[in-house]
Amino acid sequence: MLYVYVNVNTNASMWKRAPMFELSQDHEEFRAxxxxxxxxxxxxxxxxxxxxxxxxxxxxxxxxxxxxFGLVVPEEYGGSATxxxxxxxxxxxxxxxxxxxxxxxxxxxxxxxxxxxxxPILTYGNDEQKATFLPDLVAGRALAGFGLTEPEAGSDAxxxxxxxxxxxxxxxxxxxxxxxxxxGTAITSVVTATARTGTNDDGSPQISAIMIPSGTPGFIVEPxxxxxxxxxxxxxxxxxxxxxxxxxxLLGREGDGFKQFLKTLDDGRIAISALAVGMTQRMLEECTxxxxxxxxxxxxxxxxxxxxxxxxxLAVMLEASRQLTYRAAWLKDEQERGRxxxxxxxxxxxIAKLYSTESAVTAGRIATQIFxxxxxxxxxxxxxxxxxxxxLEVGEGTSEVQRMLIARSFGL
Amino acid sequence: MNIVVCVKHVPDxxxxxxFNDSDxxxxxxxxxxxxxxxxxxxxEEALKLVEASEGEVTVLTVGPAGAxxxxxxxxxxxxxxxxxxxxxxIHGSDAPATSLLLAKAIxxxxxxxxxxxxxxxxxxxxxxxxxxxxxxLNLPMVTYASQLTIDGSAVTARRDGDTASETIEATLPAxxxxxxxxxxxxxxxxxxxxxxxxxxxxxxxxxxxGVDAGQVGLGAAWTKVDSFAKxxxxxxxxxxxxxxxxxxxxxxxxxxxxxx
Numbered sequence: 001m002l003y004v005y006v007n008v009n010t011n012a013s014m015w016k017r018a019p020m021f022e023l024s025q026d027h028e029e030f031r032a033x034x035x036x037x038x039x040x041x042x043x044x045x046x047x048x049x050x051x052x053x054x055x056x057x058x059x060x061x062x063x064x065x066x067x068x069f070g071l072v073v074p075e076e077y078g079g080s081a082t083x084x085x086x087x088x089x090x091x092x093x094x095x096x097x098x099x100x101x102x103x104x105x106x107x108x109x110x111x112x113x114x115x116x117x118x119x120p121i122l123t124y125g126n127d128e129q130k131a132t133f134l135p136d137l138v139a140g141r142a143l144a145g146f147g148l149t150e151p152e153a154g155s156d157a158x159x160x161x162x163x164x165x166x167x168x169x170x171x172x173x174x175x176x177x178x179x180x181x182x183x184g185t186a187i188t189s190v191v192t193a194t195a196r197t198g199t200n201d202d203g204s205p206q207i208s209a210i211m212i213p214s215g216t217p218g219f220i221v222e223p224x225x226x227x228x229x230x231x232x233x234x235x236x237x238x239x240x241x242x243x244x245x246x247x248x249x250l251l252g253r254e255g256d257g258f259k260q261f262l263k264t265l266d267d268g269r270i271a272i273s274a275l276a277v278g279m280t281q282r283m284l285e286e287c288t289x290x291x292x293x294x295x296x297x298x299x300x301x302x303x304x305x306x307x308x309x310x311x312x313x314l315a316v317m318l319e320a321s322r323q324l325t326y327r328a329a330w331l332k333d334e335q336e337r338g339r340x341x342x343x344x345x346x347x348x349x350x351i352a353k354l355y356s357t358e359s360a361v362t363a364g365r366i367a368t369q370i371f372x373x374x375x376x377x378x379x380x381x382x383x384x385x386x387x388x389x390x391x392l393e394v395g396e397g398t399s400e401v402q403r404m405l406i407a408r409s410f411g412l
Numbered sequence: 413m414n415i416v417v418c419v420k421h422v423p424d425x426x427x428x429x430x431f432n433d434s435d436x437x438x439x440x441x442x443x444x445x446x447x448x449x450x451x452x453x454x455x456e457e458a459l460k461l462v463e464a465s466e467g468e469v470t471v472l473t474v475g476p477a478g479a480x481x482x483x484x485x486x487x488x489x490x491x492x493x494x495x496x497x498x499x500x501x502i503h504g505s506d507a508p509a510t511s512l513l514l515a516k517a518i519x520x521x522x523x524x525x526x527x528x529x530x531x532x533x534x535x536x537x538x539x540x541x542x543x544x545x546x547x548x549l550n551l552p553m554v555t556y557a558s559q560l561t562i563d564g565s566a567v568t569a570r571r572d573g574d575t576a577s578e579t580i581e582a583t584l585p586a587x588x589x590x591x592x593x594x595x596x597x598x599x600x601x602x603x604x605x606x607x608x609x610x611x612x613x614x615x616x617x618x619x620x621x622g623v624d625a626g627q628v629g630l631g632a633a634w635t636k637v638d639s640f641a642k643x644x645x646x647x648x649x650x651x652x653x654x655x656x657x658x659x660x661x662x663x664x665x666x667x668x669x670x671x672x
Contacts, residue, residue, distance in 0.1 A: 029605055033488075037599055067602035080603045091602060 064140020504630025
């Protein structure tokens with residue numbers, strides 16, 4: 001399932017037209033399906049869920065039935081990646097965008113469920129680990145988290161303080177993790193945590209990834225955070241106190257934890273970018289409708305250029321965000337098939353994430369302004385979206401980190 | 413067990429539905445169409461029955477080119493194959509002609525163990541095609557089933573009335589129409605979308621069914637739309653001001669409209 005390329009040689013001249021770039025019909029049909037699902041299963045409940053800060057556990061298996069968790073997972077684990085077509089990261093972005101258009105928390109639940117929960121196990125797990133965890137995760141019967149960030153170590157993963165020490169065939173883990181998505185739901189089955197497992201020859205800490213099943217003694221899920229936004233999404237701090245897991249729970253090679261997490265972040269950035277596209281799309285829709293129906297001084301407010309020009313700006317931001325995001329997703333799919341380089345994907349991911357997320361925050365600000373006093377009220381969805389948007393500029397690498405990476409690609 | 417499900421592609425009820433000015437037929441061009449929601453229950457029930465035993469679900473529709481979308485949705489949900497009866501001469505066909513085409517197509521497919529339909533379409537909502545089809549196929553007919561079980565050579569269905577329910581049985585092969593109470597239709601899945609592309613869809617014209625153009629279409633229709641008018645804008649509501657006698661006024665209003 002790939003993109004449609006139109007590459008036409010006109011008879012009139014020898015000029016070759018540039019390739020057109022758009023989603024395939026399959027992707028658009030899938031988009032319609034996810035939109036129907038989100039409208040029927042999420043939209044009617046989301047205001048209440050948000051108010052109650054309630055994580056809708058029952059929604060997750062329904063998302064699983066739609067195949068949302070399996071878009072990049074091979075068929076043998078219940079996914080839809082066939083030997084012929086391979087993983088479809090672009091389709092995952094479509095799903096995240098459409099869920100995010102209805103609610104950002106539900107969008108991030110999918111994004112994190114696949115990108116942080118499933119992906120590390122799929123990419124680095126051995127056959128037994130994959131067979132143990134993936135089928136339930138893909139079906140939406142379970143969720144998994146990825147414990148990287150610590151109270152004193154974010155993108156600076158080398159500063160990881162959590163320690164894992166070998167003892168009698170087991171890892172003994174001590175430390176704390178912060179802001180871990182999907183780590184404390186009723187169906188969370190496992191959290192993969194990065195930990196120092198030694199020191200490299202050059203004195204830097206050796207970081208490894210270890211899988212810690214829910215319910216392991218000494219694995220403490222702290223109470224849910226009070227957050228600015230994403231109230232429906234499940235986020236906890238984690239504490240490990242002499243937490244013991246079998247030695248085989250090492251994920252990937254010992255000492256590769258740092259490298260593994262870097263790759264995880266590349267995909268995650270494109271996914272967050274798709275989430276931002278969903279937000280900007282929704283803001284454009286909400287503002288257009290409101291500008292046409294809200295009357296002031298006997299006329300709809302949209303007749304004023306002060307309003308309509310802002311909506312025009314939203315449309316431009318949306319189009320640009322969408323193109324950047326899906327080009328990055330396409331590059332990622334191409335790179336999986338060996339046709340594009342990792343460096344190209346990294347750069348495109350950072351560019352897309354930076355622009356789309358900053359646009360989404362701006363879109364939230366514009367929307368709440370166009371809605372006036374109503375924009376400050378929970379009765380209208382723009383307030384929730386505005387709250388939810390801020391984290392987009394922060395999670396999976398801040399805007400500053402993205403600028404740093406983009407600049408670095410120019411040798412700066 | 414093999415099942416044929418009859419489905420219809422209808423104008424989306426969420427959109428501005430209207431008729432064609434030229435011949436007073438339903439406008440199927442100017443609005444988005446979709447698989448009639450009442451037919452989703454029929455597809456779901458067929459899939460459940462086949463999943464519980466074995467066999468194939470064939471979805472069948474009569475309609476213009478766009479009706480293929482209804483078949484596609486059913487295939488994405490999990491139906492195994494599809495038949496699309498389409499011909500320019502069919503335009504304007506009413507229920508008797510539609511049931512004739514469906515019957516001929518089902519005979520050509522090979523009479524299945526069960527024919528399942530929705531209780532009505534969401535556009536015409538006449539609900540007569542199932543009965544006409546059963547008559548043409550000479551099959552026992554069970555309409556408005558809200559629960560369905562198939563055991564050996566018999567189908568048992570519950571039909572809910574306003575004050576009581578009845579359970580009736582018929583021998584197979586039979587035709588059953590189902591209500592929107594019978595199940596919760598599934599969403600297609602990503603795998604379903606991809607798999608549907610490889611499923612067989614046959615397209616048959618009048619010639620394939622041995623039906624003469626004079627038997628179908630607007631000219632052969634027993635019923636026709638004489639005229640149509642836009643729904644009048646909703647009248648302003650009446651506001652009852654409570655001056656201590658609000659309850660009485662409200663009761664009087666309801667009584668005047670014969671609600672109480």
